[in-house]
Amino acid sequence: MQRRKIDCLIRFKKTSFLFMVLALLAPPTVWAGPPFITDDPEPVEYRHGEFYISSIYANNKDGKTGTAPHFEGNYGVVPDVQLHLLLPLAYVHPNGGPTSYGIGDTEVGVKYRFINEGGTSPQVGIFPLVEIPTGDSKSGLGGGHVPVFLPIWVQKSWEPWTTYGGGGYWVNPGKGNKNFWQLGWLVQRDVTKTLTLGAEIFYFGKESAYGRDRTGYNFGGIINLTEEHHILVSAGSDIVGDNRFSAYLGYQWTFGPHSHGPLRILKNGS
Numbered sequence: 001m002q003r004r005k006i007d008c009l010i011r012f013k014k015t016s017f018l019f020m021v022l023a024l025l026a027p028p029t030v031w032a033g034p035p036f037i038t039d040d041p042e043p044v045e046y047r048h049g050e051f052y053i054s055s056i057y058a059n060n061k062d063g064k065t066g067t068a069p070h071f072e073g074n075y076g077v078v079p080d081v082q083l084h085l086l087l088p089l090a091y092v093h094p095n096g097g098p099t100s101y102g103i104g105d106t107e108v109g110v111k112y113r114f115i116n117e118g119g120t121s122p123q124v125g126i127f128p129l130v131e132i133p134t135g136d137s138k139s140g141l142g143g144g145h146v147p148v149f150l151p152i153w154v155q156k157s158w159e160p161w162t163t164y165g166g167g168g169y170w171v172n173p174g175k176g177n178k179n180f181w182q183l184g185w186l187v188q189r190d191v192t193k194t195l196t197l198g199a200e201i202f203y204f205g206k207e208s209a210y211g212r213d214r215t216g217y218n219f220g221g222i223i224n225l226t227e228e229h230h231i232l233v234s235a236g237s238d239i240v241g242d243n244r245f246s247a248y249l250g251y252q253w254t255f256g257p258h259s260h261g262p263l264r265i266l267k268n269g270s
Contacts, residue, residue, distance in 0.1 A: 033164075034072070035220045035232035035248040038184030038200045040164040041125025041153040043082035043111045047257055049075040054232070054250030060242040063094040065140075067104065076256075080116075084109040084129070092140040100139035106132040109149075122156040145174040149182070160190035165200075172207060180205030196222040204241075214241030220248070228254050 033039035034052060044050055052072040058065055070088035077083050090104030113125035129149040135142020151168025165185030172179050182205070188198025198221070204214040220234025235247040 033186075034250055034252070035222070035234035036184075036186055036198065036200050036218055037202045038165050038186045039127055039151065039153050040155045041111070041113050041115075041123050041127070041166075042155060043080055043113050043125065044074045044076040045256060046076045046079045049073065049255050051253045051255075052232075052250050054248060056246070056248050058243050058246040060244055061095075062242070063092070063097070065092045066090070068101075070104070074111075080113045080125075082111040084111060084127075088135075090135060090141045094140075100136070100141055102136060102139065102141050104135040105142040106134045108132065117156065122154045124152065124154050126150075126152050143174065145172075145177070147172045151182070161187070162189075163187045167203075170205075170207075176209045178206055178208055178211075180207050194224045198222075200236075212241060214243065215239045216241060216243060216246075218246075218248075230254070 034054060050073065053069050054067070054072065055069045056066045067088040067090050070086060070090075072086040073084070075083050084107070086107035088104035088106075089102065091099060091101040093099040107129055109127055109129035111125060111127040113123055115121070115124035117123035128151070131143065131147045131149075133142050133144050133146060137144030148171040149168055150171070151166060153164060153166040155162065155164035157163075163186065165183075167181060167183035170180050170182060182203065184200055184202035186198055186200035188196055190196050197219075199217065199219050201217050202215070206213050216236055216238040218234045218236030220232070223231040223233075225231060230252040232250045232252055233248065235245070237243060237245050
């Protein structure tokens with residue numbers, strides 16, 4: 001009887017440890033302004049849209065995680081207002097454990113620009129996001145709760161340069177989780193009509209009782225194949241934190257009654 005109790009306790013500890021690792025590996029980072037984490041206040045133009053097919057990869061001391069792929073759509077429903085939807089197929093592979101793959105948490109949001117850019121003044125907007133728990137939290141493919149991100153973003157352009165950034169507060173429910181701040185800033189330059197290069201630095205506060213603050217960077221670029229078709233890529237790492245390497249690769253299709261694909265994408269992603 002005593003031996004059976006010991007075996008049960010060992011199995012319980014192993015299971016608890018696995019769930020903790022899966023929680024640590026669950027994709028916590030929102031790549032809000034493809035191909036970057038930092039976002040901007042500029043919504044998609046009225047009656048225009050963007051569609052992305054993308055993948056994210058990240059590894060740290062506990063294993064690997066990402067999306068393969070995720071689907072993202074943005075649409076300018078009225079002037080200065082954009083609707084947002086992201087549907088991921090996520091994977092998680094803890095070191096020494098099995099790989100889990102399936103539907104991740106769904107992301108929805110609304111971007112609203114309430115100050116337009118002027119001669120000396122920047123444009124300013126908000127972009128609240130909600131993570132809907134459609135992924136299997138027991139497999140590490142979802143959080144099992146409904147986090148909400150409440151950011152404000154600022155942008156200013158001096159052609160061929162554009163800079164934007166800001167941040168906000170994550171309401172992060174769940175046992176052991178903590179609310180935290182996310183901040184970021186980016187600078188990018190239109191090198192040619194078909195190529196834009198940029199770099200960002202970002203910060204995430206501690207997301208859980210056993211987590212740690214993160215400060216990192218990404219370098220990336222946007223290639224305009226045509227007016228409607230674009231390739232987006234970025235890669236970087238944590239300076240302080242657990243992520244040793246992360247990367248984004250995506251395809252973007254822009255559409256609308258009067259296409260402005262190159263002008264839109266040469267500024268930034270959504």
